[in-house]
Amino acid sequence: xxxxxxxxxxxxxxxxxxxxxxxxxxxxxxxxxxxxxxxxxxxxxxxxxxxxxxxxxxxxxxxxxxxxxxxxxxxxxxxxxxxxxxxxxxxxxxxxxxxxxxxxxxxxxxxxxxxxxxxxxxxxxxxxxxxxxxxxxxxxxxxxxxxxxxxxxxxxxxxxxxxxxxxxxxxxxxxxxxxxxxxxxxxxxxxxxxxxxxxxxxxxxxxxxxxxxxxxxxxxxxxxxxxxxxxxxxxxxxxxxxxxxxxxxxxxxxxxxxxxxxxxxxxxxxxxxxxxxxxxxxxxxxxxxxxxxxxxxxxxxxxxxxxxxxxxxxxxxxxxxxxxxxxxxxxxxxxxxxxxxxxxxxxxxxxxxxxxxxxxxxxxxxx
Ligand code: SF4
Numbered sequence: 060x061x062x063x064x065x066x067x068x069x070x071x072x073x074x075x076x077x078x079x080x081x082x083x084x085x086x087x088x089x090x091x092x093x094x095x096x097x098x099x100x101x102x103x104x105x106x107x108x109x110x111x112x113x114x115x116x117x118x119x120x121x122x123x124x125x126x127x128x129x130x131x132x133x134x135x136x137x138x139x140x141x142x143x144x145x146x147x148x149x150x151x152x153x154x155x156x157x158x159x160x161x162x163x164x165x166x167x168x169x170x171x172x173x174x175x176x177x178x179x180x181x182x183x184x185x186x187x188x189x190x191x192x193x194x195x196x197x198x199x200x201x202x203x204x205x206x207x208x209x210x211x212x213x214x215x216x217x218x219x220x221x222x223x224x225x226x227x228x229x230x231x232x233x234x235x236x237x238x239x240x241x242x243x244x245x246x247x248x249x250x251x252x253x254x255x256x257x258x259x260x261x262x263x264x265x266x267x268x269x270x271x272x273x274x275x276x277x278x279x280x281x282x283x284x285x286x287x288x289x290x291x292x293x294x295x296x297x298x299x300x301x302x303x304x305x306x307x308x309x310x311x312x313x314x315x316x317x318x319x320x321x322x323x324x325x326x327x328x329x330x331x332x333x334x335x336x337x338x339x340x341x342x343x344x345x346x347x348x349x350x351x352x353x354x355x356x357x358x359x360x361x362x363x364x365x366x367x368x369x370x371x372x373x374x375x376x377x378x379x380x381x382x383x384x385x386x387x388x389x390x391x392x393x394x395x396x397x398x399x400x401x402x403x404x405x406x407x408x409x410x411x412x413x414x415x416x417x418x419x420x421x422x423x424x425x426x
Contacts, residue, residue: 086244087114087401124149129354139173225335252307328368365394
């Protein structure tokens with residue numbers, strides 16, 4: 060393995076494939092790192108890095124945002140959520156707007172904060188918005204078990220948790236999406252291990268490399284993918300060995316499946332994906348906000364002109380959305396991909412907008 064970035068980049072240039080290849084980075088943290096460190100500009104032009112559905116806030120459907128707003132309006136409840144969801148636009152409003160109108164909506168850093176609040180305020184109904192992939196699900200499962208053991212009766216979760224491998228299979232089956240390899244997520248894989256990706260290499264003949272988040276990690280992972288493609292093989296390899304094991308984290312997995320069963324889940328842009336979600340087991344159903352609270356029916360609508368769906372499938376780059384940086388900006392986000400700290404549009408806006416504008420200007424000069 061090459062020992063520094065210069066050698067890695069040279070090696071990538073010397074060994075680049077003779078055709079264009081699309082590598083999808085599944086994780087939003089990878090997207091941010093790629094943009095932040097300018098890795099797209101370092102690698103050969105025919106290696107195309109495309110972002111996938113790896114930002115949990117971005118893939119949460121707008122109907123979920125609308126439901127949470129509906130419940131905040133209809134009931135006297137305290138809602139706790141991670142910060143990224145706060146400013147995602149729903150059809151009519153956002154959690155941020157509702158809070159400014161006096162609704163009891165709070166940012167928390169852990170589901171334990173919401174449970175503590177419920178324990179200390181037994182007269183108040185408390186809902187934690189359980190969002191995230193396999194990385195955050197163990198935390199939710201622990202909190203549910205604790206609420207059950209302590210017989211806390213005023214605590215609920217609004218469950219939007221999602222599982223990553225099932226979504227990758229859906230992308231591979233989608234004829235609009237062209238993927239030659241996956242840069243698999245490091246944090247998710249720390250929980251699930253490498254085995255859940257084996258079907259991608261074996262059945263779809265697509266190389267998968269589980270990558271860390273430093274620039275060297277990502278470049279090494281891309282080099283490993285290129286090596287596989289040049290050899291005509293497809294395997295699941297772990298570059299992020301300092302964190303990820305083949306078997307994942309058995310204790311975390313056990314905790315998840317003590318509390319949840321697999322179910323279908325709706326993803327923004329991708330639709331309903333069988334087996335890509337989780338539902339609370341019968342024993343814990345009393346903590347399920349969707350079971351306890353009924354929200355008046357409401358027709359959700361995607362924001363006009365927003366291409367987040369295509370961005371999340373890797374069909375379009377953020378800069379191909381006509382609202383990008385003109386109307387849609389971090390201070391005025393139209394879709395979730397511009398809000399989230401792991402969103403592709405936010406990454407391009409923060410780190411690559413100037414390069415894109417520079418290229419456009421160059422183009423205009425040439426015309
Ligand atoms: S730039 Fe804004 S409107 Fe366009 S896809 Fe991204 S989030 Fe949606």
